[in-house]
Amino acid sequence: MSTMRYLRPVEHPADRSPGRWVFDTAVMMLAVAVAVPDIVEDPSHSPAIAIPALLIVLAPLAIRRVFPTPVLAWVLIASVVAGLWNEHIVADLGLLIALYTVASAHARREALVAAAFVGPVMVEVTVRMTGVTWWYAAIIVSGLVGAAVGLGLYSSTRRAYLAELRDRAVHLEYERDQQSALAAAAERARISREMHDIVAHHLTVMIALSEGAVAVSAVSPERGIEVMRTVSATGRRALADTRKLLGALRVDEQENDGGLGPVPDLAELEVLIERVSAAGLTTTLQVHGTSPDVPAAVQLTVYRLVQEALTNTLKHCGPGAQASVRLQHLPGELRVDVDDDGAGAAATLAGVGSGLIGMRERVHACGGDMHAGPRQSVGWSVSARLRLDEGDTT
DSSP: OHHHHHHSOSSOGGGSOHHHHHHHHHHHHHHHHHHHHHHHTOSSSOHHHHHHHHHHHHGGGGGTTTSHHHHHHHHHHHHHHHHHHOTTOOOHHHHHHHHHHHHHHSOHHHHHHHHHHHHHHHHHHHHHHHOOOHHHHHHHHHHHHHHHHHHHHHHHHHHHHHHHHHHHHHHHHHHHHHHHHHHHHHHHHHHHHHHHHHHHHHHHHHHHHHHHHHHHHTTOHHHHHHHHHHHHHHHHHHHHHHHHHHHHHHSOTTSOGGGGOOOOOGGGHHHHHHHHHHTTOEEEEEEESOOSOOOHHHHHHHHHHHHHHHHHHHHHHOTTOEEEEEEEEETTEEEEEEEEOOOSOOOSOOOOTTHHHHHHHHHHHTTOEEEEEEOSSSSEEEEEEEETTTTOOO
């Protein structure tokens, strides 16, 4: 089975360019041209017969890069047979070319085995043609054979090195595209969470306020007008937040982000609580401890977490419910708890949507964890623990 491996083509003939065929044919003709003068100077044999015999010996060099080992075997055996008939048929250059091709196409062991066969034949031909001693011929032939094998191995190593560089470049390009796709997916997820948090919260507040305005307009038109003004202000704020978020998509990476306005932080929680309370959800805020170095990403996560939890309370408990927000600044972390009593009027909206998933993704991005579920008595509870080192682990 291993012998058949050397008989298979190294290159597919149909895949070779015409230029490679022309080059290999030219190399074959060069080997023939170098050997022809010895044949012409031989008076004992007719060149009309000896030159065709030389062509038969060296013609396979034209396909040496397709079948390296079979071509070397043919040139070696045919040159020995032809040399026994006419000692002036010398194919030394053809043997060196075929040996070089085997060394460049196969491993070092195969090249050394081929050199062990070619060397003695060339030594014998050199001694017979020049009359020098065998050791002198051995030195000359060893240098030529070593040069052919060395050049072949160098060509093989360089070709493997270039192939590895190409593969690495393809891999890096694929990895770059993959990283770009992951970054784009992460950015889409971030924008989706922001849009959900902004739009869902403001729309929920506006719906609650609108229903309140309808309820009080019959008995207190002035109060209804005041509530509708609050609806209008909430809508304008939602529009401004949406424009700010979408504007971030059009800003070049090299531009200053200052024109986009500040992102919500812990200081904005009081405004959020007031807005939710005005919509009918009585909410209290309790802050325990202080931590002056809360990262901006953690502050935004806390704000969006509280906003989403209170929005869900408005949607599913309706006006009349009560909620509480507690922040606890602990060493190295910030704990957030949002609880409601579930005692409000039944809401007309249904479905949690992707808010819970978005909250959990935000918290996990900050290296924290979150739990959301029903309380032991009544109502709903959302609690989260966020690291203040922005998720770095030691």
